Amino acid sequence: MGRRILITAGAAGIGRAIAERFISDGDQVAVCDADPDAVADFTAAHPDAIAGVADVTSETDMDTFLSDLEARWDGVDVVCANAGTGGPAGSVETLDYDDWQRCIATNVHGSFLTCRWAARLMKAQGHGLITMTSSTAGIFGYPLRAPYAAAKWAVIGMTKTLAMELGPHGIRVNAICPGAVEGPRMERVLERESAAAGRSVEATRAQYVKGVSMKTWVTAQDIANSIHFLASDAGNKISGQVLSIDGHTETLAP
Template sequence: MTGRVLITAGASGVGRAMAEVFALDGWRVWVADVDAAALADVPEGWCKTQLDVTDEAAVSALFSEVRDAWGGLDALCANAGVAGPTAAVEDINLQDWQACVAVNLEGAFLAAKYAAPMMKAAGQGAIVVTSSTAGQYGYPYRAPYAAAKWAVIGLTKTLAMELGAHGVRANVICPGAVEGPRMEGVLEREAAAKGMTRDAVYDGYASGTALGSFVEGRDVAEMAVFLCSDKARLVSGQVIAVDGFTVNPDPKV
């Protein structure tokens, strides 16, 4: 199946990689992103919308626009996320916790809420939610992020159960440490919190995987395209890590 895909946080990072691979596979692509500068740099031919995924009115308006422009939606990649604070749990304030959970969890919920009616009406569709290996393990110094990423797994499994009778599938991708600017920020903050160097934290993440490597955005994107394709027609409710097999989720030296 190729068709129409909407990707939140699709103008940069993993979302941009998803958009590029979907486009190469023949899909029509719509990216939504909070970053206006990143949106200005997307290729001609992609639809684009500036969006705060925690703003329900804006999310509702986006899906109405998609329905009016495209007549429906075949796939949703609920990819928006923020790293949140890197600190011991007692040092995290409630506002920072809430801001992290709002984007990572509520953003995915709102996207699914407004995608589901279109997909149910069509009797088919695929939803892919981006979680993290932080959604599979305890994750020191990243309490709000880990909590939200665990929660989206429960959300997605529930979507798979609710929507399966309507021909709609829902799956989770759990990337490992992905090369890029956001991870660089995490490395610096985690190094400061642990009294380590940035390079030591980086090496800890890489050596904590069986394949000894960070992940590239394209690795995650290829999995997303597969999960939205007919090749995965009976794959639903699954949690699939793209992480080189994490064997030690707490990088130490």
């Protein structure tokens, strides 16, 4: 009945695009998301998929959701540790510590809890693919976005390490680095960055485009298509890689 696919933060945005790409193949898909409304909307659109409310920073939430999923599937073929948050914007001396911690927790701790579960099941079955959603902020410095950059660089380090740990067991691990992705989430980022920099949203938007060789943003579907390729037979020797889907970012500096 198809592959078994888990996507965190999978009920909306990039995660939903990934989920729907695999659903179109007839795969078994499970998503968790911290937003109950997004989960309800996803369930209405895809009643045959598994969807639950879970905060990836909560070990209790994740243990409950993943234990239930394991009881249903007894294994998993592809895990997309996709959950993340943009965090606060501002110069380092102005940042709030609680905001810093929330950004690190969602992006890093959430990936850890997801991958810890995936690694155990995949080692037992001798195969699997894990993707972690980092960002071009995970490979560049990112002025006014220190928490986000720190978190996404950490995701790269986790990816490289897990690829080494799990490779001998037939498990591949890769990081996906989206550039600026069209959609509501990026619009909120633009507003925060513009306020922190004291410039208009349109000026910030133009700055993003200027820093990309192809002079374009990307779509959630672009990200979903790339992960779908990694999960295919054509991608079965790709591991430990940091794959930027971004039109070639040259800089994130203003």
